[in-house]
Structure formats: C-alpha cells, structure tokens
Amino acid sequence: MQTSRFSLGDENLKMIDGAGGEAVIRSLQDIAPDVGKYIIEFAFGDIYSREGLSLEEREMITITSLLTTGGCEPQLEVHINGALNVGITPQKIVETFTHCVPYVGFPKVLNALFVAKKVFAERNISITS
Amino acid sequence: MQTSRFSLGDENLKMIDGAGGEAVIRSLQDIAPDVGKYIIEFAFGDIYSREGLSLEEREMITITSLLTTGGCEPQLEVHINGALNVGITPQKIVETFTHCVPYVGFPKVLNALFVAKKVFAERNISITS
Amino acid sequence: MQTSRFSLGDENLKMIDGAGGEAVIRSLQDIAPDVGKYIIEFAFGDIYSREGLSLEEREMITITSLLTTGGCEPQLEVHINGALNVGITPQKIVETFTHCVPYVGFPKVLNALFVAKKVFAERNISITS
Amino acid sequence: MQTSRFSLGDENLKMIDGAGGEAVIRSLQDIAPDVGKYIIEFAFGDIYSREGLSLEEREMITITSLLTTGGCEPQLEVHINGALNVGITPQKIVETFTHCVPYVGFPKVLNALFVAKKVFAERNISITS
Amino acid sequence: MQTSRFSLGDENLKMIDGAGGEAVIRSLQDIAPDVGKYIIEFAFGDIYSREGLSLEEREMITITSLLTTGGCEPQLEVHINGALNVGITPQKIVETFTHCVPYVGFPKVLNALFVAKKVFAERNISITS
Amino acid sequence: MQTSRFSLGDENLKMIDGAGGEAVIRSLQDIAPDVGKYIIEFAFGDIYSREGLSLEEREMITITSLLTTGGCEPQLEVHINGALNVGITPQKIVETFTHCVPYVGFPKVLNALFVAKKVFAERNISITS
Numbered sequence: 189m190q191t192s193r194f195s196l197g198d199e200n201l202k203m204i205d206g207a208g209g210e211a212v213i214r215s216l217q218d219i220a221p222d223v224g225k226y227i228i229e230f231a232f233g234d235i236y237s238r239e240g241l242s243l244e245e246r247e248m249i250t251i252t253s254l255l256t257t258g259g260c261e262p263q264l265e266v267h268i269n270g271a272l273n274v275g276i277t278p279q280k281i282v283e284t285f286t287h288c289v290p291y292v293g294f295p296k297v298l299n300a301l302f303v304a305k306k307v308f309a310e311r312n313i314s315i316t317s
Numbered sequence: 318m319q320t321s322r323f324s325l326g327d328e329n330l331k332m333i334d335g336a337g338g339e340a341v342i343r344s345l346q347d348i349a350p351d352v353g354k355y356i357i358e359f360a361f362g363d364i365y366s367r368e369g370l371s372l373e374e375r376e377m378i379t380i381t382s383l384l385t386t387g388g389c390e391p392q393l394e395v396h397i398n399g400a401l402n403v404g405i406t407p408q409k410i411v412e413t414f415t416h417c418v419p420y421v422g423f424p425k426v427l428n429a430l431f432v433a434k435k436v437f438a439e440r441n442i443s444i445t446s
Numbered sequence: 447m448q449t450s451r452f453s454l455g456d457e458n459l460k461m462i463d464g465a466g467g468e469a470v471i472r473s474l475q476d477i478a479p480d481v482g483k484y485i486i487e488f489a490f491g492d493i494y495s496r497e498g499l500s501l502e503e504r505e506m507i508t509i510t511s512l513l514t515t516g517g518c519e520p521q522l523e524v525h526i527n528g529a530l531n532v533g534i535t536p537q538k539i540v541e542t543f544t545h546c547v548p549y550v551g552f553p554k555v556l557n558a559l560f561v562a563k564k565v566f567a568e569r570n571i572s573i574t575s
Numbered sequence: 576m577q578t579s580r581f582s583l584g585d586e587n588l589k590m591i592d593g594a595g596g597e598a599v600i601r602s603l604q605d606i607a608p609d610v611g612k613y614i615i616e617f618a619f620g621d622i623y624s625r626e627g628l629s630l631e632e633r634e635m636i637t638i639t640s641l642l643t644t645g646g647c648e649p650q651l652e653v654h655i656n657g658a659l660n661v662g663i664t665p666q667k668i669v670e671t672f673t674h675c676v677p678y679v680g681f682p683k684v685l686n687a688l689f690v691a692k693k694v695f696a697e698r699n700i701s702i703t704s
Numbered sequence: 705m706q707t708s709r710f711s712l713g714d715e716n717l718k719m720i721d722g723a724g725g726e727a728v729i730r731s732l733q734d735i736a737p738d739v740g741k742y743i744i745e746f747a748f749g750d751i752y753s754r755e756g757l758s759l760e761e762r763e764m765i766t767i768t769s770l771l772t773t774g775g776c777e778p779q780l781e782v783h784i785n786g787a788l789n790v791g792i793t794p795q796k797i798v799e800t801f802t803h804c805v806p807y808v809g810f811p812k813v814l815n816a817l818f819v820a821k822k823v824f825a826e827r828n829i830s831i832t833s
Numbered sequence: 834m835q836t837s838r839f840s841l842g843d844e845n846l847k848m849i850d851g852a853g854g855e856a857v858i859r860s861l862q863d864i865a866p867d868v869g870k871y872i873i874e875f876a877f878g879d880i881y882s883r884e885g886l887s888l889e890e891r892e893m894i895t896i897t898s899l900l901t902t903g904g905c906e907p908q909l910e911v912h913i914n915g916a917l918n919v920g921i922t923p924q925k926i927v928e929t930f931t932h933c934v935p936y937v938g939f940p941k942v943l944n945a946l947f948v949a950k951k952v953f954a955e956r957n958i959s960i961t962s
Contacts, residue, residue, distance in 0.1 A: 198934075218445050220411050222496075227423055230488050231677035238480075240670035245635065249347065249671055251433040252636045253678040254424060256643035259388035259904035262431075263424040282865050283627035284636055290618035290641040293809045294872055295899060295908040296858065305864045316863050341943065347961050348950040349927050351754075356939055359746050360548035367738075374506065375843040378542055381507045382549040383940060385514035388904035391947075412498035413489035413507055419489035420511040422680045470685065476703050477692040478669050485681055495771050514684060517646035517775035520689075521682040551938045552743055552778040553770060556728065560778075563735040574734050599814065605832050606821040607798050609883075614810055617875050625867075641811060646775035649818075650811040747935035756928035761893065765929055768894045769936040772901035798892055799885035805877035807898040 194225070197233030204236065206273050208266040215316045219226065247271040248284055255285060255300040256292050264300055278308055278315045323333030323354070333365065333372065335402050337395040376400040376411055384414060384429040385421050393429055397436045407437055407444045452483070460500065462494065464531050466524040467505030505529040506542055513543060513558040514550050522558055524567045536566055536573045581612070584620030591623065591630065593660050595653040631659055632659040633671055642672060642687040643679050651687055655694045665702045710741070713749025720759065722753065722789050724782040763787040764800055771801060771816040772808050780816055784823045792829045794824055839870070842878030849881065849888065850933050853911040893917040893929055900930060900945040901937050909945055913952045923953055923960045 201209045214225035218238045236246060247270050271281050285300045308315060330338045345353035365375060378397050385391045400410050414429045437444060459467045474482035494504060507529050514523045529539050543558045566573060603611035623633060627673045635655050641651045658668055671688045695702060717725045732740035735737045752762060763786050770780045787797050824831060846854045852924050861869035881891060899909045916926050930945045953960060 215432065215654050216427075219437070220327075220415060220443075222428050223415055223418065223423070223426060223430065226418060226488075226492065227677075230484075230492070231423060234484065234488070235674060236430075236678055238670065238673070238916040240666055241674060245632075245671075246674055249635065249639045249674050250630065250678060252639040253643045253675050255426065256640045257387065257422075257679065257901065260424040261429070263427065279627055283625065284632075284866055286625070286865060287628060287633055288621060288640050289809070289868065289871060290622055291637060291645075291809045291811060292644065293805070293807045293902075294868070294876060295807060295902065297868060298861075298908065299904070301861065301865050301868065305860075308864070314863075316866075322899060344950075345943075345946065347959075348953070349931060349946050350961075352931055352934065352939070352942060352946065355746070355750065356548075359742075359750070360939060363742065363746070364548055367541065367544070370545060374503075374542075375545055377503065378506065378510045378545050379549060381510040382514045382546050385511045386550065386903065386938075386940065388944070389940040392943065394473050394484060403451060408498055412496065412502075412543055414498070416493060416499060416504055417511050418680070419485075419493055420680045420682060421515065422676070422678045424678060449648070462752070469619065470825075473692075474685075474688065476701070477695070478673060478688050479703075481673055481676065481681070481688065484676060489681060491703060515680075515682065516773065518682040521685065544736060544739055547739065547742060547938070549938045549940060551773075551934070551936045552739070552747060553773065553776040553936060555739060556779065559732065559736050559739065563731075566735070572734070574737075596806075602816065603814075605830075606824070607802060607817050608803065608832075610802055610810070610813060610817065613875075613879065614806060617871075617879075618810060621871065621875070644774065644809075644811065646815070647811040650814065738903070743935075751932060752933055754928065756924055757932060761890075761929075762932055764890065765893065765897045766936060768897040769901045769933050771891050772898045773937065795885055799883065800890075802883070803880060803886060803891055803894050804898050806872075806880055807895060808902065 193229045193233035196237050197228035197231070200232040200236045201228055203249070204232070204274055205266050205270040208269045212266060219295050240273055243274040244271075247274050247276060248280075251300070252284060252288060253283065255288055258296050258299070261299065261303050264303045265307055268304050269311075272307070272311065272313075278304075278313050282315060322358045322362035325366050326357035328360040329365045330357055333361070333376070333403055334395050334399045337398045341395060345369070372403040373400075373405050376403050376405060377409075380410065380429070381417060384417055384425055387425050387428070387431060390428065390432050393432045394436055397433050398440075401436070401440065401442075407433075407442050412445065451487045451491035454495050455486035455489070458490040458494045459486055462490070462505070462532055463524050463528045466527045470518040470524060502529075502534050505532050505534060506538075509539065509558070510542060510546060513546055513554055516554050516557070517528070519557065519561050522561045525567055526562050527569075530569065530571075536571050537564075540573065580616045580620035584615035584618070585625050587619040587623045588615055591619070591634070591661055592653050592657040595656045599653060605626055630661040631658075631663050634663060635667075637669065638687070639671060639675060642675055642683055645683050645686070648686065648690050651690045652694055655691050656698075659694070659698065659700075665691075666702050669702065709749035711743045712753050714745035714749040715746070716727050716752045717744055720748070720763070720790055721782050721786040724785045725784070728782060732762075759790040760787075760792050763790050763792060763796060764796075767797065767816070768800060771804055771812055774812050777815065780819045781823055784820050788823075788827065788829075794820075794829050798831065838874045838878035840878075841882050842873035842876070844876040845881045846873055849877070849892070849919055850911050850915040853914045857911060862901065888919040889916075889921050892919050892921060895924075896926065896945070897929060897933060900933055900941055901946070903941050906948050910952055911946045913949050914956075917952070917956065917958075923949075923958050927960065 213224040250267045254260045285297050289297050342353040379396045383389045414426050418426050471482040508525045532538045543555050547555050600611040633682045637654045676684050729740040766783045771775045802811050805813050894944040895912045899905045930942050934942050
C-alpha cells in the first residue's frame with residue numbers, strides 16, 4: 189500500500205539521515221514535491237528496508253557510490269551524517285574513501301574527504317589522537 | 318560562409334539563452350575568445366539551426382544532457398533560462414528532471430532541481446498552486 | 447496499492463519497450479527479480495505514467511540521458527526501440543543524438559548512433575532517401 | 576621496502592582476486608608491466624593491507640565503485656569473483672548492486688547484475704531457491 | 705567558407721587517423737552523414753588545424769580524454785592509431801596511459817592499455833625488448 | 834625503500850605543484866594523513882619520476898584528465914598552477930582545453946577555462962595582447 193511504503197520510508201529517512209534528510213525533502217516542497225515522495229517511498233521505503241545488508245553496510249555503499257559519481261557533495265554531506273547516525277565510526281568513513289583511491293583516483297577521493305572534514309568539524313569529531 | 322554561421326548562431330544564442338548566454342561569451346573574451354566563437358558558430362549556428370527538432374525539444378534535450386553529465390550547474394542555469402525563454406513551462410522543466418530519476422538516480426536530479434529552484438526564484442516563478 | 451503500480455507499469459513497459467523490455471525483466475528473474483519488479487513499479491508504474499510529458503518526450507529524454515551516461519548500449523538499444531514504438535521517427539532519434547554533440551562531444555554520440563544503426567537495420571528502417 | 580610491498584600485495588592479490596587477478600597482471604606483461612607492478616604494490620600492497628575495514632567490506636566497496644564508474648565490466652568480473660573468494664555470499668553481492676539503484680539509476684545496475692549472472696553461472700552458483 | 709573547412713578537415717583526418725578515421729565517416733553515411741561532416745569540419749577542420757599545439761600533443765590530449773571518459777574504446781582504437789600515425793612512439797602512448805593512474809584509477813587505465821595492446825598487435829609493434 | 838619514494842615524491846610535489854600542492858597535503862593531516870602520504874609516494878614519487886614523458890607533457894595530460902572527469906575544479910586549480918610552474922605557457926593551457934571540445938563538449942571545457950581564468954588573474958597573467 190502506498191501509505192505504508194511512505195510511512196516506512198519516512199521512518200527510515202528520519203532514523204538514517206536525520207535533520208539533513210528531512211531538510212532535503214522540505215526544500216523540494218515548492219519545486220518538486222513528488223521527487224521528495226519518491227525518495228521516501230522508493231529509496232527509503234523499498235530499498236533501505238530490504239533485508240540482506242545492515243544499515244551500516246547500506247551507508248558504506250551509498251557514500252562509495254556518491255564519491256565515485258562525483259559532483260554530489262551535498263548528498264555526500266547528508267550521507268556522511270547518515271553513516272555516523274547508523275554507527276559507522278569516522279575512521280571507517282575515512283577508510284572507505286581511502287580504499288577508493290585505486291579505483292577512482294585521488295581527485296574524487298580528496299573531494300569526499302574534504303566533505304567529511306566539514307561534517308566532522310560540525311559534529312565536533314576529531315579523528316586523530 | 319564563416320560570417321553567416323556566426324550571424325545565425327549569434328541570433329540563436331540571443332533568442333534562446335538571452336543575457337545568460339551572452340554573459341558566457343563575454344566572459345570568454347579575455348581567456349579563450351575562440352571557444353566563444355565556436356559556441357556561436359558550431360553549437361548555435363550549425364546545430365541549433367538544424368531542422369528536425371523544435372527549439373523546445375532542443376532545450377529539453379540540452380537540460381537532460383547537462384543534468385546527466387553532472388557538475389555543469391552553471392550551464393544548467395543558462396539553459397533552464399533558455400528553456401523558459403523558448404516557451405517550455407516551469408512544470409515541464411521539473412517533469413523532465415523527474416523523468417531522469419530511474420536513469421541517473423536521485424542525486425544528480427536533486428542538483429538540477431535546486432538550480433531550477435534558483436532560476437525560478439530569480440524570475441519570480443512559482444510552480445505550486 | 448502495490449498491485450496496481452505493478453499492473454500499470456507492466457502495461458507501460460509492454461506498450462513502450464515491447465519485447466526488448468520484457469526480455470530484460472525475464473533475464474533478471476534468476477539473478478535479481480526484485481530489480482525487475484522495481485523497474486516495472488517505479489520506472490514504468492510511477493514515472494512513465496505521470497502527466498506533464500508525452501510518451502514521445504519521455505523517450506527522447508531517456509535516450510538523451512542514456513547517451514550522455516555512456517556505457518549503456520544495451521539499455522540504449524531497448525529504448526531506441528521504445529522510441530520507435532511510441533512513434534518517434536528514426537530521423538528524430540538521429541537528430542536527438544546529433545543535438546548532443548556540443549554537450550557531450552563526438553565519441554558518445556558516435557556510440558549511440560551505431561546502436562541506432564543496428565536497431566534500424568533489424569527493423570528494416572532506411573533513413574536516407 | 577619495495578620488495579615487501581610487492582610480496583604483501585602479491586599475496587593479497589592471489590588470495591582475493593585469485594586466477595582472474597593473476598591473469599590481469601600477466602596480460603599486462605608485454606604492454607605495461609609497471610602498471611601490473613603498481614596494482615600489486617599500491618592497490619593490493621598498500622591499500623588492501625590497511626586496517627580499519629574487513630576484506631569483505633573492501634570488496635563490497637570495490638564492486639560498488641566499479642558499478643558506479645560504468646564501463647568497467649572486465650574489472651567488475653574480476654572483483655565479483657574476488658568478493659565471492661573472500662566470503663561474500665552471492666545474495667549479498669546482488670543486494671549491494673540493488674542498493675545502488677536510487678543513487679545511479681537502473682541502467683548501470685543492470686550492467687553489473689548481468690556480469691554477476693555470468694560469474695555465478697561459471698561458478699555453478701544458483702541464487703534462487 | 706564551408707568548403708575550405710571541409711577540405712582542410714578532410715586532409716587532417718586522413719593524415720592523422722588514416723583508414724580508421726575514414727571508416728568512421730563512411731559508417732555514418734547511411735545513418736547520420738551530417739555528424740560525419742561536423743567531425744571533418746569542426747573537429748579536424750577548426751580544431752586540429754589550430755596553432756599552439758603540435759599534432760603529437762593533440763593526439764596525446766585526445767587519448768587522455770578518451771581514456772578518462774571511459775566506454776569509448778572504438779574511438780580510442782582510432783586515436784591510438786592516430787597517435788602512432790603522427791609519430792608518437794608506442795612507449796609514449798603507454799606512458800601517457802600510465803600517468804593517468806593517480807587521476808582516474810586503475811580500471812579505466814587497464815581498459816585503455818588493452819585497446820593499445822590490440823592496436824600494437826595489429827601493427828606488429830612489440831614494445832618490450 | 835619507503836623513505837626514498839617519499840623524499841622523491843615530496844621534492845616533485847614541491848617543484849611541480851608548489852604551495853598549492855603542499856596546502857592539499859597539509860589539509861589532509863587531520864583527516865586522512867595516509868592519503869597525503871600516498872599522493873606523495875605513489876603519484877609524485879612513483880609516477881611523476883618515471884621516464885618517457887617530460888614534466889610539461891605530464892601536466893598537460895593531468896589537466897586534460899581532470900577537465901574530462903569533471904567536478905574536480907580544486908585539483909584543476911592546483912595543476913593549472915603546476916602546469917605554469919613547469920613552464921607551460923598560459924596560451925598552451927588554454928589551447929589544451931580548447932582541443933578537448935570535440936571530445937567532451939563545451940560545458941566541461943568552460944568549467945576548466947573559468948578555473949584557468951581565476952588562476953591567471955591571481956598570477957597577474959594576461960593572455961590577450
């Protein structure tokens with residue numbers, strides 16, 4: 189049923205992406221509210237609620253895909269926050285980006301690391317001891 | 318003849334992209350004026366003046382291609398204006414971007430929608446009733 | 447309701463992509479049947495059934511996006527067939543690809559044209575007079 | 576020391592990518608042997624031997640990045656084998672690709688699934704019950 | 705004048721890309737002859753005839769761009785031949801691809817190297833001593 | 834030996850990318866210092882110190898690859914400076930970007946030209962006479 193896909197997705201969106209995810213949906217309201225609806229129903233309702241991968245694994249895959257696509261810094265910012273929200277450590281986020289160097293080269297990895305640096309600063313996270 | 322390709326292209330550029338297109342050509346003058354010349358002669362002279370597609374269709378194809386490429390927000394801004402200038406409704410621009418979700422995923426579509434939102438605001442266009 | 451999104455999407459898939467689209471769904475059955483289900487429900491149920499663009503316009507946008515992404519020759523083959531099925535002329539498909547040259551360069555346009563050439567040959571379509 | 580980076584990398588390459596990885600290195604011998612050396616030393620020596628991610632996680636990240644890049648079907652074939660070699664289940668590989676739909680769209684996901692289908696067939700793996 | 709751009713481009717195409725380039729133009733005749741005309745007039749007439757870069761440098765830039773785009777193996781094949789035709793040594797072609805590893809990662813570099821390997825074999829070129 | 838790869842790379846980085854390159858390494862210190870180490874050891878130690886291409890040619894290849902990837906404006910800024918540092922004239926940088934138009938289209942070339950324009954302004958370089 190439409191309603192339950194939406195409810196389930198809305199719950200997942202709030203749990204995973206938190207305020208950042210809700211802000212994206214809200215910012216779509218006066219331009220393309222249906223795209224916001226599809227993000228909730230399809231991405232967070234259908235896909236994120238599937239079995240077979242933990243939420244930590246799903247966020248690791250998501251930030252890898254966004255880094256590789258390139259030019260998706262705003263979405264990367266939302267999902268680095270999402271990754272932290274579901275319990276991935278900052279070190280593991282950095283390690284995920286580092287692992288991508290042989291596959292996408294340094295430039296896209298640098299772009300992603302500087303988004304992580306910004307997010308970590310906003311959350312008062314220090315990853316060096 | 319060179320001259321007529323340039324004249325025809327210049328006319329098309331002004332009609333379609335208007336002030337935004339002219340600003341791009343002008344900003345190339347002190348760095349790569351020939352690239353500006355090729356935009357006028359080849360893109361707007363040779364290509365936009367061809368038969369077989371209406372100007373509305375050409376701008377729909379252009380903004381789809383720019384959205385899919387990614388990282389071309391400045392050009393997308395010029396051509397969302399161009400799309401409006403040739404008579405595509407704001408609703409249809411948003412629908413074009415929405416149609417791309419299954420083919421390129423949400424992140425690139427969001428980037429394009431937020432450029433559209435900025436352009437619509439600058440032109441005092443409200444698309445929700 | 448799930449069922450009606452699926453039914454609507456299945457109808458659209460058959461009408462638009464025909465045998466080629468059905469073959470894709472079938473080939474997913476023993477590897478990822480749910481992805482086939484999402485193609486039907488989300489791409490063809492939710493998106494293709496929206497108002498605001500004609501089917502001809504939707505296929506024009508689809509083949510533009512696939513050309514621009516690159517490396518999607520199998521999907522381009524399905525959707526060039528889809529474009530023909532919904533009434534876009536072969537000339538207009540070629541013109542759509544030609545229009546993309548200034549935005550994506552010649553190589554990706556050539557790749558798309560050679561897929562079109564193959565599809566036209568299979569359908570005994572000759573576009574030169 | 577060069578030697579130990581190479582030895583460590585060579586061991587990792589054999590353990591992870593197995594025959595497929597060795598075939599790639601061998602096929603580089605008469606064209607660009609140094610690139611083969613860098614794959615061993617840098618990718619498999621420096622990167623794969625780092626702490627902070629399990630081998631399963633590294634392969635999950637790798638296949639996600641290759642799917643997202645597009646046009647890397649040969650490398651995807653090697654690393655789907657690699658993923659299976661380090662113990663990722665076929666179901667989890669398919670789920671990883673499925674998770675990417677909202678981020679990269681259906682076409683690139685289909686390309687990756689059909690490579691997985693080929694690899695699974697070669698290894699006599701059936702994933703549907 | 706159209707004619708002279710075409711004549712100049714045609715001469716350049718034949719000199720640089722040789723039989724491979726002419727085959728591409730010919731294969732466009734029954735699908736999109738105008739795209740062939742633009743390749744000759746714009747790419748080889750306007751661009752390749754410009755001052756400021758040697759033909760060797762132009763082919764080095766071209767194969768770098770094709771490698772980085774990805775999915776353009778047919779065009780890479782034509783331009784690896786073109787690079788050899790204008791006097792770039794096979795070793796330098798391989799070195800150009802090798803230099804790209806830190807910028808685009810190994811997978812796209814491997815794809816390009818295997819195209820070079822095929823071209824070198826067809827021309828009976830051995831690059832290892 | 835690790836140390837000598839690092840020393841060699843560090844020297845190359847300073848010579849080629851100068852202050853911009855050092856700033857990138859420094860900005861990685863509190864987020865991913867190892868990625869900075871790999872840039873020095875692998876990119877500037879292993880790759881830039883290879884024979885077979887001059888430094889001018891290496892920077893020409895680098896800026897071509899960054900332009901083609903897209904979304905790498907910060908890295909393009911560092912390497913346009915690097916290109917100037919190793920003696921490529923501003924005119925030749927612009928000509929390199931111009932040559933890419935037929936291969937990647939106008940939008941990515943415009944993005945690169947506007948980065949060059951910014952760098953040239955910062956270095957008080959005027960390229961028009």
